[in-house]
Amino acid sequence: MSKIKSAFFCQNCGQEAAKWLGKCPSCKEWNTFVEERIEKNVPQVVAFSTTHAKSKPQNIQVINRADTPRIELKDQELNRVLGGGMVPGSLILFGGEPGIGKSTLMLQLAIKDVAMKVLYVSGEESEQQVKMRAERIGITNEQCFILTETHLQAIFEQAEEVKPNLLIIDSIQTLYSSDIESSPGSVSQIKECTAQLLRYSKTTDVPVFLIGHITKEGSLAGPKVLEHMVDCVLQFEGDRNHVYRLLRTVKNRFGSTNELGIYEMVGSGLREVLDPSDILITHQENSLSGVSVAATMEGMRPLLVEIQALVSTAAYGTPQRSSTGFDAKRLNMLLAVMEKRCGFKLASKDVFLNVTGGLKIDDPAIDLAVVAAVLSSNANLPLGRKVALAGEVGLSGEIRPVSRIEQRISEAEKLGFDQIVISKYCKGISQKNHSISIEFCGKMEEAVKILFG
Numbered sequence: 001m002s003k004i005k006s007a008f009f010c011q012n013c014g015q016e017a018a019k020w021l022g023k024c025p026s027c028k029e030w031n032t033f034v035e036e037r038i039e040k041n042v043p044q045v046v047a048f049s050t051t052h053a054k055s056k057p058q059n060i061q062v063i064n065r066a067d068t069p070r071i072e073l074k075d076q077e078l079n080r081v082l083g084g085g086m087v088p089g090s091l092i093l094f095g096g097e098p099g100i101g102k103s104t105l106m107l108q109l110a111i112k113d114v115a116m117k118v119l120y121v122s123g124e125e126s127e128q129q130v131k132m133r134a135e136r137i138g139i140t141n142e143q144c145f146i147l148t149e150t151h152l153q154a155i156f157e158q159a160e161e162v163k164p165n166l167l168i169i170d171s172i173q174t175l176y177s178s179d180i181e182s183s184p185g186s187v188s189q190i191k192e193c194t195a196q197l198l199r200y201s202k203t204t205d206v207p208v209f210l211i212g213h214i215t216k217e218g219s220l221a222g223p224k225v226l227e228h229m230v231d232c233v234l235q236f237e238g239d240r241n242h243v244y245r246l247l248r249t250v251k252n253r254f255g256s257t258n259e260l261g262i263y264e265m266v267g268s269g270l271r272e273v274l275d276p277s278d279i280l281i282t283h284q285e286n287s288l289s290g291v292s293v294a295a296t297m298e299g300m301r302p303l304l305v306e307i308q309a310l311v312s313t314a315a316y317g318t319p320q321r322s323s324t325g326f327d328a329k330r331l332n333m334l335l336a337v338m339e340k341r342c343g344f345k346l347a348s349k350d351v352f353l354n355v356t357g358g359l360k361i362d363d364p365a366i367d368l369a370v371v372a373a374v375l376s377s378n379a380n381l382p383l384g385r386k387v388a389l390a391g392e393v394g395l396s397g398e399i400r401p402v403s404r405i406e407q408r409i410s411e412a413e414k415l416g417f418d419q420i421v422i423s424k425y426c427k428g429i430s431q432k433n434h435s436i437s438i439e440f441c442g443k444m445e446e447a448v449k450i451l452f453g
Contacts, residue, residue, distance in 0.1 A: 014223020083255015123174030242358030325355030
């Protein structure tokens with residue numbers, strides 16, 4: 001008879017303890033330990049065969065590096081974020097908030113490539129529900145197989161029969177293994193199921209996507225060791241009230257973590273946004289006051305975003321300061337710099353700021369665009385429609401240089417802008433290399449003179 005014992009696990013970080021603890025010694029959280037029954041000495045039943053060979057140490061100079069070809073997907077945004085495609089045998093964790101579109105994006109991936117055999121395992125929906133979503137997307141694929149199962153050993157048996165080129169699990173929190181006596185979604189079940197899926201992907205060279213849930217703090221549910229076990233961690237972000245979704249890489253063993261993918265939620269699913277700058281900028285015939293365009297960077301990808309500001313006389317005693325998509329504390333700092341260094345009287349006025357498209361920008365390079373939008377609204381003087389800005393504003397009113405300025409200038413030039421205002425301290429920037437007019441400024445007063453005359 002197998003030996004059964006109980007252990008206590010922290011639901012936040014996965015720390016194991018022999019007895020219940022009020023405070024986790026690892027993550028310092030309170031009341032996170034729960035008791036789970038663990039069954040030991042049970043032989044693992046897997047449907048794929050593994051031959052264990054003893055490995056010997058080899059000199060690093062004599063090891064031959066094999067260039068493994070990546071599996072290119074039909075989704076160009078996902079290809080970019082993964083670093084050029086999927087690596088065979090990789091385990092990818094795909095997380096996001098409820099209703100953000102994780103299952104929709106994975107189902108699109110499963111049915112878009114007709115040359116790749118995909119096994120889509122759903123533990124949260126029935127086959128009919130998955131079929132309804134596939135019909136809404138409007139793509140058919142005879143190589144896509146749907147399996148509604150939560151027992152891990154049964155999934156391996158079906159995978160052995162289908163022999164897919166890609167395995168998608170929706171979601172890892174719904175799976176359970178018979179080797180562990182605890183409920184699905186517990187720390188021990190998630191660790192064990194992920195470990196067996198990792199062994200399956202490395203043995204068969206089949207890439208595996210794991211869809212993961214998000215906690216109320218915004219982190220991936222389950223123990224932190226889950227992120228260490230997988231090869232790549234993708235984060236799907238966005239606001240359900242806006243149409244744009246951002247796909248970021250938190251961890252990538254086979255590529256950069258600075259890439260960004262952008263999608264637009266439409267009635268037929270998620271559409272790739274290949275040129276987001278052209279969509280995020282409002283195309284209007286007449287120039288409006290309080291509107292400026294910032295050349296920002298999202299990871300390695302340059303973006304031009306529109307900054308909108310509204311400055312009005314405070315109707316009540318205390319002026320309001322409100323910002324959407326931009327740090328409110330940094331807005332207050334910029335308003336104080338404008339009042340102290342440039343003499344603009346904004347202390348008694350309401351200031352509202354908005355970054356269009358529902359994006360949240362933390363790049364300091366949009367400081368100059370924020371200042372320009374606020375001053376434009378305050379004086380009711382519109383900026384030029386073809387003027388972009390990129391510069392960080394310091395506390396003394398100086399315009400500081402920003403990173404990757406060449407990419408920002410090239411993006412503004414590609415979209416047909418006539419002028420870009422940057423810091424004069426940016427090194428290696430020459431006007432003769434660009435057709436766009438480059439204006440250099442060192443202080444906020446110089447930027448105001450360039451923009452408003």
